[in-house]
Amino acid sequence: MAELAADFFERHPELRLGALGAADNQRALDLAPFGHETVYFPAEKRPDLVALYREANQLAFPGALALPGWVLSDLYLLPGAIGLLTCEARYLDVPIRKRLGLRPDDTAIAAAYLGAPTVHPGTFIGVSLLSLIPRVLAGAWVKALTLRMLGAKRLRGVAQWQNPSVRVHTRMGPIRVVSSVPGTHEFKAKSFVYESTLGDESEWGLAMQRKVEMRIDARIPGADHDELGRILERAEAGEEIHIVPPGLDASGRVLLRLGA
Ligand SMILES: CC(C)(COP(=O)(O)OP(=O)(O)OC[C@H]1O[C@@H](n2cnc3c(N)ncnc32)[C@H](O)[C@@H]1OP(=O)(O)O)[C@@H](O)C(=O)NCCC(=O)NCCS
Structure with missing residues (x-):
């Protein structure tokens, strides 16, 4: 880095x-x-x-x-x-x-x-x-x-599925989908809570250079809040779900890995 x-x-x-x-x-x-x-x-x-x-x-x-x-x-x-x-x-x-x-x-x-x-x-x-x-x-x-x-060793944040910031966040590495947003956030319906683990600097460096290869199991349009809502329910139920770098594809679909 x-x-x-x-x-x-x-x-x-x-x-x-x-x-x-x-x-x-x-x-x-x-x-x-x-x-x-x-x-x-x-x-x-x-x-x-x-x-x-x-x-x-x-x-x-x-x-x-x-x-x-x-x-x-x-x-x-x-x-x-x-x-x-x-x-x-x-x-x-x-x-x-x-x-x-x-x-x-x-x-x-x-x-x-x-x-x-x-x-x-x-x-x-x-x-x-x-x-x-x-x-x-x-x-x-x-x-x-x-x-x-x-x-920082661990980061959580709120992001909107369709925001290019999802691409920025995945420059720190794959981000884990945690839950829907607690409280009365103005953009609650189109947002989610994510987590990044920042412990390993060499992995961080690879992610910054877009050199991370990960399996992609699902591509869900960032505007499909029903389908993404179901992803949040699965994450809240304990399933390990990650957004895979670069986060969004050219059509604005969220790239997901489902399970470990
Ligand atoms: C989100 C934001 C910080 C990104 O700014 P930036 O870092 O200068 O953005 P860049 O031009 O370097 O682009 C970052 C990535 O987003 C992509 N991107 C940028 N604009 C995009 C757009 N309109 N549509 C799709 N992708 C876009 C770029 O291709 C790049 O992808 P890469 O990392 O895979 O190369 C900036 O747009 C911003 O300030 N937005 C308003 C505030 C906001 O919404 N913040 C996020 C809150 S969670």
Whole structure:
């Protein structure tokens, strides 16, 4: 992974790795994930960056999923830190840069990810994966680097079956389908809870390069919520079900391995 990360930043010298959280959280993080230097931004001293992050988040998650300011403070910045890839705004597509009201040489959030801590040591919940610079795997890299900063061993998260993020998530390896989403999530009907195990770095590296070969037992359209609902029931009943990399095929079908 260190070699792959070095290669990513060599190919994208415009990108800088950062972390934005309460000042006190800096000492708990690995600020050289996969050997790459990270700048820590204490949120108390960088309201400008917090505002930039919130605007980028609002662009990526409009409408029902808009991030309230209090959630950003209480549940993102205070318990942990948001992993960031930043760049000059000139590297964003012009319509996006203009929507954000940025000049070309302003700092911009290129991609971001939060790993929210849980009651299980080493387990995090992935939240708010976003990238404003498509086509360079910024989502996969900001996710991998943030998880490494946190020392995550196990990850759970909520994803929508039809979202290209399913492809990003499988860059961390095959993802296990856990259950439907507890609670009143706005996108509950089209979402699921997944789990990634992050223990083995060489397997992670293979998955990042799309070099994982796995049996595919079923291909279910991401829009077929009835069939996917039955998959969730089977997973909840204890069956081992994985989404196989790359996660979705070109027609948007979810690639599944049923059983061990
Ligand atoms: C999801 C998101 C982070 C991906 O951004 P990114 O990492 O820059 O995406 P990339 O362009 O590198 O593409 C990532 C993968 O998705 C695929 N992809 C991207 N857009 C796609 C689309 N519209 N349809 C199908 N596949 C698509 C790419 O082919 C790539 O696949 P690969 O990993 O097998 O090569 C970004 O689209 C985003 O911010 N979306 C809005 C917020 C969101 O929905 N977040 C996910 C919450 S779970």
